Amino acid sequence: MPNLRALDCAMRPGAMQASSLSAIRRIYGAAATASKAEWLNGAALALALTGALAGAPLAAQQRQTDDDLRALIPDSALGDPEGWAKTQAAKKQAVKPAASAARAASAAAPLGDLSVLIPDSPMDEIAGLDLPWPEPGKEEATIPIPPALAAQEDGEMLAAAMERVPPPGATRTAARNPVAEGTKTxxxxxxxxxxxxxxxxxxxxxxxxxxxxxxxxxxxxxxxxxxxxxxxxxxxxxxxxxxxxxxxxxxxxxxxxxxxxxxxxxxxxxxxxxxxxxxxxxxxxxxxxPGARYHIGVVTTGRLDETGKDFDKLRAALAIKTGDPLDQDTITARTSDLAKLLGEAGYPFAKVPAASLTIDHASDEGDVDVAVQPGGQYRYGAITSALPRVMSPNHLGDIARFKPGQVWNQKDVEDLRRAVLATGLVAGVNVTPRETTPPKDGQPGVVALDVAMSKAPVRTVAGEVGYDTGQGARVGASWENRNLFPPEGSLKLRGVVGTNEQLAGATFRRANFLGRDRQLTVDLYATNTTLTSYAARKVAFATSYERLTNLLFQKPWTWSMGLEVEASEEREGVPSGVTTGRILYITTALPLRAGIDSTDNLLDPTKGHRASLRISPEQSWARETQSRYARIQADASFYRSLDKVVLATRVRLGTMPGTDIDYVAPSRRFYAGGGASIRGFGYNLVGPRNALGEPKGGRSLYEFSIEARVNTRFFGGALQLVPFLDAGGVEAGTVPKFNDWRYGAGLGIRYRTGFGPIRIDVGTPLNPRAGDSRIGVYVALGQAF
Structure with a gap:
């Protein structure tokens, strides 16, 4: 125990007194008679107190400790500090009659031997601890894992039965993967x-x-x-x-x-x-x-009952009821169905927020709340246009599939927006309903449709460069203004310069004329064409009125009617090098066409069928003879998807009754061969030949094609491999005898893009005639049929 009088002196103002130092020396001397442990305790306390007192402000220490510290110093310690220290040591020895062997050995050691305080000295045995101590020099020790807890090679682990603790208030309990001891789950x-x-x-x-x-x-x-x-x-x-x-x-x-x-x-x-x-x-x-699956509890629909007679139909569209499994995907889909049906039933301002769920863990249920705000039913009113010079309100009314007074239908409004975009005259369209008459006494209100549009460029300059083994090299250019005669009246000027073709023409088109998706076309052109099958110089006028199909609005039914008048000087081809004189043909025609299309894609069909019939009554003046005849052609194609393969087939039949073939202009006769006909053969080179071996054309046609469009994984699945087989023929008679078949086969590649597949076909004739090439290469956009 340190001398407290000495410590009291140290706390007085001034430097450390000599008496304090001597008192500390007496403490060390008295401690020599005690055990080493007692000596260490006393020395440590003395050093700690001395260091603290020497480093603290003395005046502050005096104020804080004078009275309290004096009260703690016993009189016996002040009079004889050495004797007091020995007395305290003897008392402690009496309280602890026996010490451990390690403690006794430490007390008997000389004062100067401090080996027991060295950190890396051996430690005593500890009862109950049977893990080996880490060996010196190793950075880490490996503790073996019991085999029962080690992961198996197949990733399975032996699991003990575990009970899941239920949430507060719940009464059910379940065992998680219970198994018997020593068996696998x-x-x-x-x-x-x-x-x-x-x-x-x-x-x-x-x-x-x-x-x-x-x-x-x-x-x-x-x-x-x-x-x-x-x-x-x-x-x-x-x-x-x-x-x-x-x-x-x-x-x-x-x-x-x-x-x-x-x-x-x-x-x-x-x-x-x-x-x-x-x-x-x-x-x-x-x-x-997974635990137990929750089910739907109470279903509420906000103010949906304000729809009156439409409530039952709209509530049925939500299609969720008490007791159904609580599936968030289903709830989201049914909520979307309800919003869609509200828009189609005449509620343009309806609000259907996302459903909110209230989960009850005690009953394994969730209440569903869809806070519907119908907003009232409305009918169509007037249509307004933000750009009347580009597209007038009357023209928008012609495009729309609805009339004023009909009940609002969001599908029709979206269809109008897409149709305006399809014109190509605008870059963006927004159709907004605006209330003009509110609902009253159970009667629907009236909304006007404000059509906001942003202009798109209406002038287009285009060019093309190409080469075809059957038609030679060609360079083309065109200029077009798609709204030169509003609304949607376009003028296109075009020209072609090539080795086998020269052309100049002008085309006028009026889109959405007298009805939606109907187009009037007037075309005037002059051309000079020199092919292997024929040569023709002509001036032509053609007009047509048709119902169109396109990528945005693929139609199941299409039709067209027209008028053609052309004057041409033509002759049959000259592969022999002998040039015959040209004959003047004046031809008029009334072409008619009807088609049906049930396929799933205009450019790349995978299922469905197509069929069309063309009938063109024609009259010609040639060789001082007037002749009447008809060109009739039927086409059909079928598509079926078989896993990763699309099987496609095509049939074409044609006949030309009414007159001898010599009174029909060569450019209007039937031919076969080429990329859209019998691949492997040259363009228009399948059919009868004259005495000089020149292609003559015919009055009957038959073709058949089959191909397998095989999807691959190349280029992210965009590449198709297409083996194909084509067959067909052309005959001079109006009723074919099917005795002049030509066969072509090959392999194609399709690279599918966002606007349709790019097609490359390589074919070879299986039964060529003299002069036929051994290989034909065809490049185009879209499938062959």
Whole structure:
């Protein structure tokens, strides 16, 4: 025990007194008679107090401790500090009659031997601790894992039965994967993300019937899915991404209505490596416990009852009721259906917010609230145009599929917006309803439609450069103003210069003329064409009125009617090099066409069929003879999808009754061969030939084609391989005898783009005639048929 009088002197103002130092010396001397442990305790206390007193402001210490410290100093310690210290040591020895062997050895050691205080000295045995101490010099110690807890090679672990603690107030309990001791859990396991993630499900398939859909969604959203198998930071990424995926799995449980679902995350491994050392963890295991599936409780629909007679139909569109499984996807889809039906039933201002759920864990139910605000029913009023010079309100009314006074239908309004965009005259369209008469006494109100548009460039300058083995090289250019004669009246000037063709022409078109998707076309052109099959110089006038189909609005039915008048000087082809004189033909025609189309795509059909019939009554003056005849042609094609292959077939038949072939201009006769006919043969080179071996054309035609469009994985699935076989012929008679078949076969490539497939076909004739090329190459946009 230190001399407290000496400490009292040290607290007085001034420097450390000599008496204080001598008192401290007496303390050390008195402690020599005590045990080493007692000596160490006293010395440490004296040093601590001395250092603290020397470093603190003396005046402050005096004020704080004078009275209290004096009260703590016993009189016996002031008179004889050495004797007082020995007396205290003897008392402690009497209280502790026996010490441990280690403590006695320490007390008997000489004062100068401090080996027991060296940190790396051997430690005494501790009862009950049977783990070996780390060996000196090793950075870490390996603690063996009991075999029962080690991961198996297949990733399964022996699991003990675990009871899930129910939430407060719940009375149900469930055992999680209960198994008997020493047996393996019968589980269903799904390996994902290249082995990085393993979803382990209870053995009972009824635990979650939606498991496959659940896993597909997890695969699309998983963070582990993007982790490569050899990433340098795989361990850290496994932990971070695994935790993210665990939260994702818990959210997905709620999406499917499993609000008590639990996911336990653990690392897969470590597994022994080839050198016997443990490899890093290879993945994350998720033990899945869906729990009970919740069901829908009370369903409320806000103010939907204000729709009156429409309520039953609208409520049926929501299609969720008490007792149904609580599936958030279904609730979202049905809410969207209700909003869509409100728009189609005449409620342009209806508001259908996302459904809100109130979950009751005690009853395994969730109440659904869809706070619908119908906003009243309306009928169509007037249409206004923000750009009347580009597109007048009257023209917008012609385009629209509805009339004023009809009940509002959002589908018709969207159709109008798309139709205005399809004109190409505007870059953007926004159709907004505006109330002009509110609903009253149960009668619908009236809304005007304000059509806001932004202009698009209406002038186009285009050019083309191409080469075809049958038609030679060509360079073309055109200029067009698509609204030179509003509304939608366009003028196009075009010209072509080539080795086998020269052309100059002007075309006027009026779109949406006298009705939606109807077009009037007037074309005037002059051309000079020199082909292997014929040569013709002509001036022509043609006009047509037709119902169009296009990529935005593919029509099931189309039709056209027209008038053609042309004067031409023509002759049959001259492959022999002998030039015959040209004959003047004056021809008039009234072409008619009707077509049906049930395919799923205009440029790249995969299912359905198409059929069309062309009938063109014609009259010609040639060789001082007037002749009447008709050109009749029927086309049909069929498409069927078989897994990764689309099987396509085509049939074409034609006949030309009424006159001898010599009174029909060569450019209007039937020919076959080329990229859209019998591939492998040259353009228009299949058919009868004259005495000089020149293609003569014919009055009957028959063609058949079949091809398999095989989808591949190349270029993200955009590439198709297309083997094909074509066959057909042309005969001089009006009724074909089918005795002059020509066959062509080959392989094509299709590269599918957003605007249609780019086609490259390479074909060869299987039964060529003299002069036929051995290879034909065809490049175009869209399928061959």
């Amino acid at each position: 019968q589980e269903r396991e799904t390996i994902m993300a290249s082995g990085r993630a393993r979803l382990v499900w209870p053995a009972d398939p009824a635990a979650m019937p939606e498991r496959e859909a659940f896993e597909r969604r997890f695969r699309d959203l998983s963070a582990l899915q993007g982790l490569g198998p050899h990433d340098a930071d795989a361990l850290a990424q496994l932990v971070v991404r695994g935790s993210s995926d665990r939260k994702l799995l818990e959210k997905l449980f709620k999406v499917y209505g499993y609000y008590d679902g639990e996911v336990t995350q653990s690392l897969i491994g470590p597994e022994p490596g080839a050198d016997g050392n443990s490899a890093p963890p290879s993945g994350v295991r998720f033990d899945m416990d």
